[in-house]
Amino acid sequence: MARDSQTLDLNSSYAYVLYARDFASTCRIALVDEHPAGFVLGYRRPADPSCLFVWQVAVDEKFRGLGLAGRMLDSLVHNSGEPPVRTLQTTITDDNAASQQTFRSLAKRWGNAPMTVTPLFETAHLSLAGPDADLHDPERLYEIGPPM
Ligand SMILES: CC(C)(COP(=O)(O)OP(=O)(O)OC[C@H]1O[C@@H](n2cnc3c(N)ncnc32)[C@H](O)[C@@H]1OP(=O)(O)O)[C@@H](O)C(=O)NCCC(=O)NCCS
Incomplete structure (x- = not known):
């Protein structure tokens, strides 16, 4: 995917199995x-374990627009164990409207959490x-949260 x-x-196969x-x-x-139709890779940031960093998210083209990415992200912010997730970070390129909207919608559903966008990694x-x-x-x- x-x-x-x-x-x-x-990423290498090794990186994906290490995440698993x-x-x-x-x-x-x-x-x-x-059958696998989408995935999200994330981790808690070592300096702040209540912050979830979402590294990769993808949904098979056949199943896009059905809410699968939103459901996986909702599950991560609400059911990732302890400590509860207070903030979420991810990075997005300026041409990726689908991803931008996916995270904007998540912020709205997640108690209208504030979202900021700042430069991080350059070319x-x-x-x-x-x-x-x-x-x-x-x-x-993109930094989202904490929820209101
Ligand atoms: C980004 C991606 C994961 C979204 O997956 P999805 O399951 O189709 O997303 P959802 O169905 O949960 O939709 C989430 C929101 O994005 C919107 N959206 C989906 N595709 C869109 C598009 N092409 N353009 C604009 N908005 C789009 C949906 O309408 C929905 O908005 P809403 O909540 O306001 O109704 C998917 O497009 C994908 O796999 N893209 C390729 C990989 C990628 O770019 N990953 C992100 C890297 S940062």
Whole structure:
């Protein structure tokens, strides 16, 4: 799904299985008829465990627009164990309207939580050096919460 999304950076298989093993309580898979249809990778920030960082979220193209991303994110903010999630962070590029709306809607459902957007990682931080380097768009930091 990460590869097929055409948007996400594809991590190594090792990174995905480490998340499944060590960060399962802050990750989700959406199943449709027992087949994977979407996923979220997240972790609690070591400096503030009540802050959930959402690293990757994707829904299979066939199942987009049905609320699956919203349901996975709702489950993470409400049912990720202790301590309760007070704030959520993620990063989004400026051209990703679907993702921006997904997190804007989450903030609204999550007690009209405030949302701020600030610069975080610029192209120079994210692009590999070299003549054939893919230039990565800047990622802005979206901070949501705490809920009102
Ligand atoms: C972003 C993504 C995960 C959303 O998944 P989804 O299950 O389709 O999202 P939902 O159905 O829960 O919709 C969430 C909101 O986004 C809106 N939305 C969905 N697709 C949209 C689009 N293409 N343009 C604008 N808004 C869109 C929905 O209308 C909904 O808004 P609402 O709550 O106001 O009704 C999905 O589009 C995706 O996998 N994209 C490719 C990977 C990606 O870009 N991930 C995010 C990287 S930061």
